Amino acid sequence: MPELPEVEVTRRGLLQDLPGARVQRLWSSGLPLRATVSLPRLRRHLQGEQLSTVDRRAKYLLFRFASGTICSMHLGMTGKISLLRQQEPRHKHDHLELQFDNGVIMRFNDARRFGAVALWPAKTAEECERIFSSREGLEPLGTDFTARALMQLAAGRRAPVKSFLMNGRLIAGIGNIYANEILFAAGVHPQRAAGSLSLADWDRVTSATAQILQEAISAGGSTIADFLGISGHPGYFQLQLKVYGRTDAVCSQCNSRVERLVSGGRSTWFCPQCQPLNKGR
DNA sequence: CAATATACCTGGATGC
């Protein structure tokens, strides 16, 4: 589900209601996520604490508290966060619930439990910042995300450019949906070796990345199977997808048909005419 | 070190 745009849409939704509120009650299902924090530990560090803001780094949400404590959350493949105005019966796969003193209840639901929650008490907050800044890749919407920077990062790499874009250690936040869409918009074949792209190729890739991610955020993200925004409404960017999941569809730019292949173990869609394998445009 | 395979987990779609 959630790539950078969906996480960012979630973050913006949370900012509507949560900053300034204090955590009143905590609940957890007790079922393990990819990384979990025990309920007692969550209570010890978050109970009564005031939320300052919610930031995003890569696909992680960083809940920052006035005490300096940070709680990071990752949505995995199927994670959803919703805000409720009042208590409602819990659903299957609800795993975490924070009730704030303004009456708002935040719920984390994740069917596949690939999501993750981590807690960074105030005295470890610096370590948290260090880890998130060093372990995660370049932010695609940041000022460092330039054609030159990517070309340098890709130098000597023989992995397909699509795998390169999706490698979170190098570039943050781009998953399978947007990697496909970005490469189509840039006219770059997904299986070209990352190190073989010219500066002109990278120019198109960087501008396509910014444009597509921004448009997706504006559209509320993509709802393929189950992504929902904070108040339970879907995103609409899936209606603008040009290649993702569209095997045999007529290309929006020419009269060929979208093809599917598997690259890096992931389904990959592209237009053989608009995205030539041999060279750039 | 870089690239690829595998594992984690549930649910929906598909085919028999």
Next chain:
DNA sequence: TGCATCCAGGTATATT
């Protein structure tokens, strides 16, 4: 209807 199989938005870890 039931059952088996495959596939899915991510990422850490193991293996080449």
